Amino acid sequence: MTANGTTNGSASHNPHAPKYQDSLSRVTNWSVIESTLREGEQFANAFFDTETKIKIAQALDDFGVEYIELTSPAASEQSRSDCEAICRLGLKAKILTHTRCHMDDARIAVETGVDGLDIVIGTSSYLREFSHGKDMDYIAKQATEVINFIKSKGLEVRFSSEDSFRSDLVDLLSIYRTVDKLGVNRVGIADTVGCANPRQVYELVRTLRSVVSCDIECHFHNDTGCAIANAYAALEAGATHIDTSVLGIGERNGITPLGGLCARMYVADKDYVIGKYKLDKLRDLENLVAEAVQIQVPFNNYITGYCAFTHKAGIHAKAILNNPSTYEILKPEDFGMTRYVSIGHRLTGWNAVKNRVQQLGLKLSDDEVKAVTAQIKVMADVKPLNIDEVDTLLRRFHDKVDGGIAPATPADAN
Known part of the structure; x- marks a missing residue:
């Protein structure tokens, strides 16, 4: 009291x-x-x-x-x-x-x-x-x-x-x-x-x-x-x-x-x-x-800004997927919001890509996920990829694997 x-x-x-x-x-x-x-x-x-x-x-x-x-x-x-x-x-x-x-x-x-x-x-x-x-x-x-x-x-x-x-x-x-x-x-x-x-x-x-x-x-x-x-x-x-x-x-x-x-x-x-x-x-x-009042809600606005619950760095994404409180002090669901793990960039990690693969219902091994992650990084060094472009890449990669075409093993998969 x-x-x-x-x-x-x-x-x-x-x-x-x-x-x-x-x-x-x-x-x-x-x-x-x-x-x-x-x-x-x-x-x-x-x-x-x-x-x-x-x-x-x-x-x-x-x-x-x-x-x-x-x-x-x-x-x-x-x-x-x-x-x-x-x-x-x-x-x-x-x-x-x-x-x-x-x-x-x-x-x-x-x-x-x-x-x-x-x-x-x-x-x-x-x-x-x-x-x-x-x-x-x-x-x-x-x-x-x-x-x-x-x-x-x-x-x-x-x-x-x-x-x-x-x-x-x-x-x-x-x-x-x-x-x-x-x-x-x-x-x-x-x-x-x-x-x-x-x-x-x-x-x-x-x-x-x-x-x-x-x-x-x-x-x-x-x-x-x-x-x-x-x-x-x-x-x-x-x-x-x-x-x-x-x-x-x-x-x-x-x-x-x-x-x-x-x-x-x-x-x-x-x-x-x-x-x-x-x-x-x-x-x-x-x-x-x-x-x-004819303004935009700021990108970094508390709770509702479009970046408020967006995670990008590979090491962050892995921890977020294991336990969101690792890098979130606010729970987005308590505010009617959702988190977003960005993966179409050079900082992405294979754990985040694996999560997206699972969301899409695709079947890839960890080594295969690491291989497609390496491809994403190569493409993202030229320009960031939006989620539709990443999804297309993942589906095409899966179709090749499913068709018996073995992917190249990346020398350095994050």
Whole structure:
């Protein structure tokens, strides 16, 4: 039993989990606030019409995310209309909207039917000087007014600082204490410019955990490639909620990707993640969003990239065929994916070719497989072979052997 009242489940015998779990760790008890329809709208290519927003919201709900965050209804008339339409869908996920810490925005938002408001205001010296121009006393007063109003309507409320990691620590802790006493559901930490590293994240979340009793939400931008690592460090330190978007889309380089977070947390506690989300829905969800914003799913995308479970080197292929966990930390079948052992290249090994021979129902001895492997290598030194070309070669080789024509013995069969 952990300090937060949950059991570690499979993490207790997971060789990849920390040997000694942090007493405040939430790596086996956390929630996603999915922000494709808010942060994702800030992606350079994004333009979601109402129909697309509804499809994405339904797909996210089917996947199993706990919260769906929408663009502020104060942003435009269409944003307000879309927010109201999604609220009427009757989804299992709670519907949130992200607004400025301002009474005008809050009044508009509570009328749309959302389950809660995520309010935010800049706290760094950069934003206080060059954005809203207000001091911390003003921020505290404004936050108090807005939070009390939202709570009076019976809605969830999260208060987040913006640009948290370039904000003064004393200022941060002071405002977080203030809003915690007001009864917010969550306080938020935002790495708005993507400057934080996992150690900084751990230290800030751990410090904040000792100051507030409410939940802690974290929002990490990926400008320096640390978003997933920072999310994991935050959960280790006691954070409870992580903001994500599908494929990580968002402002500039985006935020923590939903699929990438699932991959990281699957390794931490597979049973928890499998029990929580319909992982086999991830590929369709990502394809839906990719099409909507006119991009391709990256070749090296977590879990669903076309290379994610492709094995090429001969020595790797042999081990994979004997025991997939030798070179795979994720099981493709848990995500509705399949592995692929590539054999039409100069690095191929005869064990991988033998596996393909068996799949095709051909009868070749080990020496014969080694001989045809040598032929594949010779041809692949000229150009890589696709699977159809390899299959044709294997069938022709088999027909010659079956017809009594002995193959040449390779001098060096891998």
